[in-house]
Amino acid sequence: MVQQFENVSPNSSSSIKVQAMQFAYPGQPPIFADFSLEIAPGSRCLLVGANGSGKTTLLKILAGKHMVGGRDVVQVLNSSAFHDTHLVCGGDLAYLGGSWSKTIGCAGDVPLQGDISAEQMIFGVEGTDPDRREKLVELLDIDLQWRMHKVSDGQRRRVQICMGLLHPFKVLLLDEVTVDLDVVARMDLLEFLKEECDQRGATIVYATHIFDGLETWATHLAYIQEGELRRVEKLSELHELKSSTNLLSVVESWLRSETKLEKKKPVTTTNTHTQKSSGFDASPFRSSRHMAYYR
Numbered sequence: 001m002v003q004q005f006e007n008v009s010p011n012s013s014s015s016i017k018v019q020a021m022q023f024a025y026p027g028q029p030p031i032f033a034d035f036s037l038e039i040a041p042g043s044r045c046l047l048v049g050a051n052g053s054g055k056t057t058l059l060k061i062l063a064g065k066h067m068v069g070g071r072d073v074v075q076v077l078n079s080s081a082f083h084d085t086h087l088v089c090g091g092d093l094a095y096l097g098g099s100w101s102k103t104i105g106c107a108g109d110v111p112l113q114g115d116i117s118a119e120q121m122i123f124g125v126e127g128t129d130p131d132r133r134e135k136l137v138e139l140l141d142i143d144l145q146w147r148m149h150k151v152s153d154g155q156r157r158r159v160q161i162c163m164g165l166l167h168p169f170k171v172l173l174l175d176e177v178t179v180d181l182d183v184v185a186r187m188d189l190l191e192f193l194k195e196e197c198d199q200r201g202a203t204i205v206y207a208t209h210i211f212d213g214l215e216t217w218a219t220h221l222a223y224i225q226e227g228e229l230r231r232v233e234k235l236s237e238l239h240e241l242k243s244s245t246n247l248l249s250v251v252e253s254w255l256r257s258e259t260k261l262e263k264k265k266p267v268t269t270t271n272t273h274t275q276k277s278s279g280f281d282a283s284p285f286r287s288s289r290h291m292a293y294y295r
């Protein structure tokens with residue numbers, strides 16, 4: 001069944017449309033078996049779930065980094081996320097995830113670092129509007145003289161974010177990129193992204209474990225458990241949020257109840273089974289979800 005945000009009128013086209021998607025990494029059981037989701041233009045959707053639940057995999061699929069099914073299965077802006085390369089090449093679809101390494105290459109086992117300035121990185125992106133570039137450099141408080149191999153993790157992250165936002169995207173996929181930012185940079189960036197949605201109708205999907213300040217920022221929330229879409233709702237209609245102090249405690253209670261369900265399983269089995277399960281349960285390798293911690 002397709003889950004759709006309630007503010008999408010039947011006639012409006014979705015920015016993102018996933019229909020009955022199946023996906024597995026080679027040699028692995030499927031992460032997504034029958035996954036459907038629609039996101040309306042202008043939405044700021046938080047993607048939440050436990051470590052290993054499939055958030056990064058979903059964002060990468062939406063970003064066209066994995067080929068999944070036919071052309072109709074994963075659609076972004078009415079085009080195939082994987083097949084229609086103009087989406088990414090033209091800048092309409094932007095993905096910001098992962099973190100930059102200081103290493104730009106290696107000679108045998110020896111890592112090599114290049115001496116490149118922030119200015120060279122940012123001005124190296126062609127076809128950008130100088131006013132937008134200046135606004136982003138100022139917003140992210142970037143010193144164009146920074147040498148990229150000498151800056152801090154947060155400073156390097158600012159340059160990465162700046163480059164990713166230079167083109168006025170229509171759909172932006174964010175995979176926990178604010179993690180290294182200080183609180184001022186993070187709040188300023190969130191405000192900028194909100195304006196992009198409100199003023200230009202851009203759509204943002206943001207996977208995160210940090211919920212500070214997001215109660216008023218996000219319009220929607222999608223919750224994934226082990227590749228299954230458990231909830232997708234307007235934030236203003238999330239009934240748990242009305243009786244909880246904040247989003248963090250709502251998501252915490254969801255994830256804690258996942259753990260409780262799993263821990264209950266061995267209790268219902270026979271003694272022999274229980275003993276085996278207990279031994280396995282004590283192992284750090286007991287499930288892919290827990291394996292996520294060791295990556």
Ligand SMILES: Nc1ncnc2c1ncn2[C@@H]1O[C@H](COP(=O)(O)OP(=O)(O)OP(=O)(O)O)[C@@H](O)[C@H]1O
Nearest residue numbers: 025031050051052053054055056057058288289292
């Ligand atoms: N390249 C890969 N090959 C095989 N399995 C993978 C690969 N990448 C991720 N997985 C597995 O896919 C599942 C989903 O991983 P994914 O990275 O999408 O989770 P996540 O929700 O983003 O987790 P986190 O919150 O830790 O970032 C996990 O079980 C993970 O071990």
